[in-house]
Amino acid sequence: MLNTRFTREFGIEHPVVQGGMMWVGRAELAAAVSDGGGLGIITALTQPTPDDLVTEIERCRALTDKPFGVNLTLTLSINQPPYAEYRQAIIDSGVRIVETAGSDPTVHVEHFKEHDIKVIHKCTSVRHALKAQRIGVDAVSIDGFEAAGHPGEDDVPGLVLIPACADALDIPFIASGGFADGRGLAAALTLGADGINMGTRFMCTVESPIHENIKQQIVDAGERDTQLIFRQLRNTMRAAKNSVSQEVVEILERGGRFKDVKDLVAGTRGRKVYEDGDPEAGIWTVGIAQGLVRDIPPAGELVRRVVAEAEAKLLGLAGSIVDPVSVS
The missing domain is CATH 3.20.20.70 (Aldolase class I)
Known part of the structure; x- marks a missing residue:
């Protein structure tokens, strides 16, 4: 105990x-x-x-x-x-x-x-x-x-x-x-x-x-499969690495501001990831501990x-x- x-x-x-x-x-x-x-x-x-x-x-x-x-x-x-x-x-x-x-x-x-x-x-x-x-x-x-x-x-x-x-x-x-x-x-x-x-x-x-597809993606993912977004805005967030998170990073690296990515990072899109099981539907958070999930x-x-x-x-x-x- x-x-x-x-x-x-x-x-x-x-x-x-x-x-x-x-x-x-x-x-x-x-x-x-x-x-x-x-x-x-x-x-x-x-x-x-x-x-x-x-x-x-x-x-x-x-x-x-x-x-x-x-x-x-x-x-x-x-x-x-x-x-x-x-x-x-x-x-x-x-x-x-x-x-x-x-x-x-x-x-x-x-x-x-x-x-x-x-x-x-x-x-x-x-x-x-x-x-x-x-x-x-x-x-x-x-x-x-x-x-x-x-x-x-x-x-x-x-x-x-x-x-x-x-x-x-x-x-x-x-x-x-x-x-x-x-x-x-x-x-x-x-x-x-x-x-x-x-x-x-x-x-x-x-x-x-959350959808079984997302659970399985976490099981299959490694510790390197996350992405840090909002670094330039001093509001760092660790999310699953996907096409949306990559687009957000690229926009901000080009000098974009939050208004330029707000539609990409909308919470309603992240909710759809969990509900519908499409890992590319939006931003969703996950830690590097996913590399230990089996x-x-x-x-x-x-x-x-x-x-x-x-x-x-x-x-x-x-x-x-x-x-x-x-x-x-």
Whole structure:
């Protein structure tokens, strides 16, 4: 049993979290992860309205009696979602764990803490993690450069970022970006993390609500089959390498601006990828951990497998590398 500060703080069995993913974090997947002993996460903004989110939370609660959370990703845009209404829907639904991401979550953290809701905030740097700690979050999820989606602008991989956070933070934190199996969990724990967050790996599970064609593409892909877009705009995003992502990169390299690529990167196109199974239909996010994905198991089985692999790896290393005579 891998018992960490994170499992104790959040009342879960295993230190494995299924992070919030747009169009992916639905009730079936979150419930399956939680039933497997991890922490499943519903993505709030996947639901078109706050009322729809309430319904999705109720569906998840009907599928599992284990703890699960809700992700609320905050973005700065002209047409912002009604965040206060989504926040209230989460509170009114009795959710006990929230994962925030994106922009400064201070106002939302204050409201959630007033209702004794535990908050995990996703960060991409030590400085942002320290700010999250100062405003009162209960844990941090630290994203290394390997992660899908927005890995920040510092380009620091987990091998350095995780121990740097371990040195700086007082609260529990989980490592995200590049994790797909028990070897990664064992490594993260050794580097000082209290668990891991997996996104890409959970996309390739039975309960994942994306098209089987996309799951199979991830299984077949390698670690080099992603592309960084928006680098010139200082809003880097890691996506699957396809004709659309290549076109976006070429336009921006020629001096184009966001207005010149906004139709190519529209979220509705990415949603169609997951729903229709055409990997060339738009931009869709995936991490370099896809190079470690080999199968499409049930999500709960995956959680248990990852933990068993990590335990075996840690015990095996202790027995094969450390000479008990030399340290006695």
